[in-house]
Structures are given as structure tokens and as C-alpha cells.
Amino acid sequence: MEYDKYKIKVQKEVERRGLTSVLNDTRWNRLLQGIYKRLPFAPPFQMKDVLEELPYPEYFEQDVNYNGDWHAAIGDMSDDARFTPLQNPAFAIEWLRIKPRRLEYQGRLVEPLLLDIEQEFVTLLREERIPYVKKGNDYWIYGYATAEQFAEIHMDS
Template identity: 50%
Template sequence: MPMNANLHKQKVMKEVQLRHLVSSMNNTKWIALLDAIYDELPFCPPFQIKTVLEQGPYPETFEEEEVTYLGDWLSLQPGLYNVEWVRVKPRMIKPIGRYVEPEVLDIEAEWVALLQRLRIPYIVKHHDYWIYGYATAAEFDQLV
């Protein structure tokens, strides 16, 4: 790991300790999840990410309803140790045409089966799935 990456990781671990966060994922679980998403699901579900050192999530807004884009899960790979949480919508809207209602692609059943098979801890809130890399004690107690 390059020196600046080591420094970044040290900052992340210091913040985790400072905020009394509990680790609920490790690299092995993250990699297994990423591989399964690309290998087993019909599309990569959209997500919102909050990293340990950032004040807010990205993207800043994550529509309460459906979204129309895919998730770029490979973008997480270099800094998995930095993921505080990922909010996932296992569905998306596929526009069909100007005068035709869009199609809702829903893979919630496949998503839950994948999480359970890989033993990925998560919380469900309003049909969105929250996967915590680090959680507060209260969040940790709610993980399935």
C-alpha cells in the first residue's frame, strides 16, 4: 500500500475509534458482495455511500422513490476500509419512451437472498437496504 494510502487508512481508523464505531464488514465480505453483484444479479443496484471521513453521503440526494441509473460497485473497491455505510435500492426505473410508462426493474428477492447467503449484515428502512462497514452500537444492534 503506498504511503499516502497508509496515512489515509490511519486517519480512517482514528476516526472510527474517536466515534466509537463497530466494524461489521471486512474486505473478504465486501469482495464477496461485489463479486456476487456482478456475477449473479441482472443489474448492479444503485447505491448511496457514506465514507468515514466525509461529512455527508454521495450522491447527496438519493430519491425516496426509484432511480434510473445503475450502481458502480467497482468504484468502492480501492477504499473498502473507508465505507461507513452503503444505502442500496434493489430496483430501478427503466425508461421506455416518452409516452410509455417506465418499467420498474425489481430485484429485491434476489438481493435479500444474496445478502443472506453471504451473511452480509444489513438493515431495511423503507425498502432500502443499509450495509454498514462501521456502525454505532445502536445501529449494530439492529443489523439482521
């Protein structure tokens, strides 16, 4: 599907579901840049696309042993951008569920080490004014939100 047609399809679905836009391209870009420039590793995440019924990965309850591919999730936001199946445009992200930690393999006989960057991650969100919701140990960043979700979002100004 062409980029422009895809964007129109996303916009129609956002309108149909009555979702409110939370992040614009500038904030998505600041988040993307901050993830790679300021954090020791790119935290893993689960992503829900506006046009998809289920998030990816579908199950994301436990800590994981991989980094998140934020370039694939947020994608190229330049004016001449085109998307591929491996790169999602930011305008299609309904939400990201982030675990600001990951497991590091230590060997077969040793429990994995939990690398926790929560403090650095929250500092990044606050300094870049990225609205978020904390649920349990995970952080949710919304591209679009329902009225109920919007009321829960923590917005630093």
C-alpha cells in the same frame, strides 16, 4: 493522500466516533463478486464515507434510472492496492444504502418500468452472510456502525 496515511486517518476517525466494524475485506469482496456475478444488474446505492460529512449522492429518496458502480465504491482490496478519486477503498465505507431496483426508460409517452431484484438481492445477502438492515424499501449495509445501528443489523449465521 497516500493509501497508508488515508487508512490511518480512517482508523482514527472510527476510534474517535466509537464505531464498530461490521464488514471485513472478505465479506466486502464476496458482496462485490455476488453483485456482478449473480444479479441481473448492479443496484444503485448511496454511500457514506467515514471521513465525509454527507453521503453521495446527497439525495437518494426516489428510485433512479442508473446502475450502481460497485467497483468504484468497494475498490481494490489487494495487498498492493492504491486508491484514486474514482475508486474508494472498502475500509473507508461507513455505510451503503441500496435500492435493489431501478427505473428503465420506455419512451417519452410511457412511464418508466420498475425493475425489481429485491428477492435476488436478499438471497445474495443471506447466502454470503452479509449483515444488513432494511428500512422502508431500501437496504443498508454497514462497514462501521454506532452501537444503536449495530443493534438493528440483521445477521444470518
